[in-house]
Amino acid sequence: MPVLALLDGTIADPTHPLVRVDDLGLMRGDGIFETVLVVDGKPRELEPHFDRLVRSAAMLDMPEPSRAGFDRATRAVLGNWTGGPEIALKWVYTRGVEGGDGTPTGFALGLEIADKVKRQRADGIAAVTLDRGFDADAAARAPWLLLGAKTLSYAVNMAALREADRRGAEEVIFTTSDGAVLEGPTSTLIAVSGRTLRTPPATIGILPGTTQAALFRAAEREGWSVKVEPIRVPELTEADGVFLASSVRKVTRVHTIDGTQLTDSTALHGELVRLYDSEY
Ligand code: PLP
Known part of the structure; x- marks a missing residue:
């Protein structure tokens, strides 16, 4: 079962709507992401992934992602994970809603590794x-x-x-x-x-x-x-x-x-x- 957490560390139901329909990540693919491998509860290459998230945000002229926020969300996902020993942990960060105040949408989502992979x-x-x-x-x-x-x-x-x-x-x-x-x-x-x-x-x-x-x-x-x-x-x-x-x-x-x-x-x-x- 996927585990979803927001940047304030709150756990959310991944099967329920979360993102507004006018979110620019949804409307235009305007946003960035990272996928971190977690093995036995330990994220691999956490710093390089976060550095790359910051670099991608800068390239898109987006506000710098909050390290504390993504750390909170990551801890919440790992703490609530009940699946297998490996997790594909996605960090998603969009430009937020069209015509909004520019606040990005951010969350972390833990997923099982696909059998095909x-x-x-x-x-x-x-x-x-x-x-x-x-x-x-x-x-x-x-x-x-x-x-x-x-x-x-x-x-x-x-x-x-x-x-x-x-x-x-x-x-x-x-x-x-x-x-x-x-x-x-x-x-x-x-x-x-x-x-x-x-x-x-x-x-x-x-x-x-x-x-x-x-x-x-x-x-x-x-x-x-x-x-x-x-x-x-x-x-x-x-x-x-x-x-x-x-x-x-x-x-x-x-x-x-x-x-x-x-x-x-x-x-x-x-x-x-x-x-x-x-x-x-
Ligand atoms: N290149 C592209 C286009 C990718 O999307 C990815 C990862 O998803 C990579 C390279 C490999 O990056 P990493 O080893 O940091 O996962």
Whole structure:
């Protein structure tokens, strides 16, 4: 059963209406969110998630989210959780109601991890590359596109997943119009060659991933080299392994890209999962 809490720490019924119909988060997707993984009652990467919420709010010219408010809501969700050992904890923060006084709407919602995600963590996924329609300089040239902000406007990301499904795959690797690798619709891409982990820089218009950062931290500590640098699409099929990382999916192995089966990276995946888990 989902658990919903408001920023004053009050628990609310998630099956009852809460948000006004003229809330700009609902009307225009005008707002931001974060999804934090909680394992055995302990939130992972809490600080980086909150920092990213603040960064997204700044990019959207929204008031700075209250740390105390989201902490209260988080504690209330965790304290009332009766489900499994893992929680996908969502923080939602919208611009508030149309024509209102600008007070944002905020809440935290605890959800079970979907069975599909658990299956993908274990079995890996087939992905397709899809053009995101902008080039690698767009984020700097056109900041109003909000590339790299975690906004509630995920309709495009969800449409891309449906396109992947039509093409017989479960996931998407977005690319720029000039052939650089971006990210998944809800994940960060990591390519591994030998003992080197690589991920594209956030400056090309993607979200800086908290899971990727945690994995890179652990890997570096154990002597791997880590690089944040542009990756071209053909480099994916040449890598020893390609992975999609996010709070909820953790580190998931990509076994097929655009119908081409990649080198078997099952053993490598095991090593990366161990590294990631060693952070907690
Ligand atoms: N990129 C996008 C577009 C995302 O939506 C997400 C998470 O949902 C990520 C990357 C991965 O971020 P994190 O590892 O912080 O969950």
